[in-house]
Amino acid sequence: MRSAWSRTEMTRDPIRSLLRTTLRRGGSLALAVLLALSLVLPAAPARAQSRIKDVADVEGVRDNMLVGYGLVVGLNGTGDSINNSPFTEQSLIGMLERLGVNIRGETVRTRNVAAVMVTATLPPFSAQGTRIDVNVGTLGDAKNLQGGTLLVTPLLGADGEVYAVAQGAVAVSGFSAQGAAASVTRGVPTAGRIAGGAIVEREIAFDLTDLPYVRLSLRNPDFTTAKRISESINASFGSPVAHATDPASVLVDVPPQRKADIVGFIRDMEQLRVTPDQPARVVIDEASGVIVMGENVRISTVAIAQGNLTIRITETPQVSQPGPLSQGGQTAVVPRTDIQVDEQSDRKLAVLRTGVSLQELVQSLNALGVGPRDMISILQSIKAAGALQAEIEVM
Secondary structure (H helix, E strand, O other), rough: OOHHHHHHHHHHHHHHHHHHHEEEEEEOOHHHHHHHHHHHHOOOOOOOOOOOOHEEOOOOOOOEEEEEEEEOOOOOOOOOOOOOOHHHHHEEEEEEEEHHOOOOOOOOOOOOOOEEEEEEEEEOOOOOOEEEEEEEEOOOOOOOOOEEEEEEEEEEEEOEEEEEEEEEEEEEEEEEOOOOOOOOOOOOOOEEEEEEEEEEOOOOOOOOOOOOEEEEEOOOHHHHHHHEEEHHHHHHOOOEEEEEEEOOOOEEEHHHHHHHHHHHHHHHHOEEEEOOOOOOEEEEEEOOOOOEOOOOOOEEEEOOOOOEEEEEEEOEEEOOOOOOOOOOOOOOOEOEEEEEOOOOOOOEEEEEEEOHHHHHHHHHHHHHHOOOOHHHHHHHHHHHHOOOOOOEEOO
């Protein structure tokens, strides 16, 4: 009966029950009060922290772009037309000659071949014999790559050396179909992908064990972020091994005791958390009407009124005819013009106070009843008035 009353009391008044239970078990009054406050006071909001590996890259550990030119065969009449794509004909003749078939001087009318560009990304530390994905895109007037097979294509780096060789069946996500009077296309049937379609033939040498230091390159250069990264690393390793050289780089000396385990040293360093900082910026894409504002955007006190003068002219001509027994009357077209002027006088003048937050700024602009296009003009006008404490970047 007592335990049932205790459960009921705990449900109705959890704070009082926690105080009695703590004191009954020999706890101090201060401990009971702290436990009770933990139920009442909300938890402090956590700061937005990111791992160092998410805001910076290790210099030297990078991808490399590869590109190649090849032929896709096996298309169902959707390849390049030889007359409009002379490079396809030349490539086809050269490939057949290497295989011992001589068709030079002959007329080629096939539509089952397409000239393509092949691109791939070589990840860092890729060993010889590993496979990477490749992307394929047409060069000529081919309509569809569905069902095609890419022939052996060397992939070159920026230095002109062959780093991988690609070949395989092309997977196309889009499709197209047409009839005598209509056609439909979904996706992009002239581009495809080959999963694991290239084999790495040459490795890019990079030895981590010979590095006397590690340089971190910030993806978004910032003085404050670079300094916070160096302070976080120094606090973690207990010695001044890191220092920010500029807003985009942090130089980290490898401790002598960690040189034998450089991978573990970089792992421990990348898992450290920092709070990235960013300048106040407003990004505007006028083509799509997209507006992105950072949380540090602030404005000074300014008054805003938005309204457009709209003049609408409507022509409704009417036909005037004489009476049935009238003499000398003629049928005439009488113009009728209706002009309406809308000054949008219901729009009011809104005042934005100094130092408002991003949420208050957005709410104030939305209260004016403006759309994204007009909001772009308002933000640019606020910046021109010197009241917007942020940088505007127009894409």
